[in-house]
């Protein structure tokens with residue numbers, strides 16, 4: 101918002117990458133209509149999965165909503181203007197947290213033998229861990245989608261409980277947000293980029 105007084109250091113990635121991942125990337129709602137391939141989603145996940153999570157828990161789960169029938173089921177649970185945004189997107193991802201993430205920990209975190217059994221009875225702890233770490237992974241995924249040449253439109257204006265009943269009654273996954281995915285048409289948003297807070301506004305140095 102205000103001009104920073106701090107000098108900006110050079111980046112370790114090239115300018116074009118910084119533009120693609122951050123400077124030119126918008127929360128997108130306008131699409132070219134180009135198809136999103138499974139290979140592109142795979143490429144994005146292969147980056148996003150490497151982002152850090154507590155004890156390497158990786159609790160984020162994805163429901164890829166492609167077919168018109170599945171889209172319609174999802175639209176029913178989206179709020180107001182978000183219904184049309186889901187309908188317009190080539191693919192919508194329901195991002196969810198899996199409170200049963202501990203079942204993978206023998207494989208994912210072998211440096212802590214017994215953690216799977218320790219977490220099994222601690223449902224509330226697992227719920228909190230799943231939510232916190234899956235939300236972190238959602239951030240990694242948005243940037244990874246951009247790295248894979250895609251644009252992302254995250255939205256949480258939705259009936260999360262309704263989505264959980266609709267799609268996750270058996271798995272127990274807990275929906276966090278919907279991310280529309282596709283190729284951005286132009287800037288991808290009808291609104292100009294909003295201002296951001298500067299480092300001096302959001303930090304204290306001790």
Ligand SMILES: Cc1cc2nc3c(=O)[nH]c(=O)nc-3n(C[C@H](O)[C@H](O)[C@H](O)COP(=O)(O)O)c2cc1C
Nearest residue numbers: 125126127128182254255256257258277289293294
């Ligand atoms: C967790 C989350 C929830 C959001 N929910 C909605 C939403 O329900 N509807 C919507 O149109 N945009 C939603 N947005 C988009 C934000 O308004 C947008 O990311 C923000 O204004 C920054 O826009 P920019 O990326 O184009 O600069 C959401 C974004 C995030 C990260």
